[in-house]
């Protein structure tokens with residue numbers, strides 16, 4: 731099972747992401763905590779792995795980094811109870827939810843969908859597949875990101891508004907999750923800009939770390 735899930739980028743059909751899911755982030759932005767998980771999707775064509783660069787999309791002048799814990803779904807499921815979610819977690823990935831923030835802001839200001847701002851090619855850099863057993867404390871695990879060596883995001887998943895099981899249960903009420911799909915669980919406070927030539931390094935406790943550069 732885990733062998734096949736290592737191919738999540740090929741076998742998974744979608745990336746479902748939660749936004750504004752950290753208390754520190756909503757507090758910093760002065761916005762209320764959402765009452766239910768707030769969802770969007772990224773296409774799987776957005777994936778890149780270490781060795782590939784994040785390309786600033788044409789016309790974007792404000793690219794933001796967001797480090798996130800991703801959950802790889804083990805098998806097809808819908809309407810999963812919070813207490814049963816663990817059966818459907820196949821493993822994890824460390825991910826960056828790269829965002830063309832200027833596109834995002836403009837779309838929101840004009841009440842338009844913001845798919846492009848989150849879905850462009852290279853907008854989802856990921857680590858290798860992380861075996862479930864290697865991340866047993868996923869409810870309280872450190873997530874960090876540095877830009878050119880300076881720490882920008884450093885928090886624990888315990889600061890999530892909706893826990894991983896709550897998020898997956900909620901999504902599965904409306905959207906069937908399938909083997910290899912990835913659920914991005916939101917970014918902690920500290921999201922911010924990166925520009926051409928900068929290097930980001932991100933990590934999940936001492937489980938995994940990864941580096942990505944940004945290019946035009």
Ligand SMILES: O=C([O-])CC(=O)C(=O)O
Nearest residue numbers: 748749750751829916917
């Ligand atoms: O980019 C945003 O505004 C929100 C988002 O994805 C997150 O909170 O993870």
Ligand SMILES: [Mg+2]
Nearest residue numbers: 796827916917
């Ligand atoms: Mg995000």
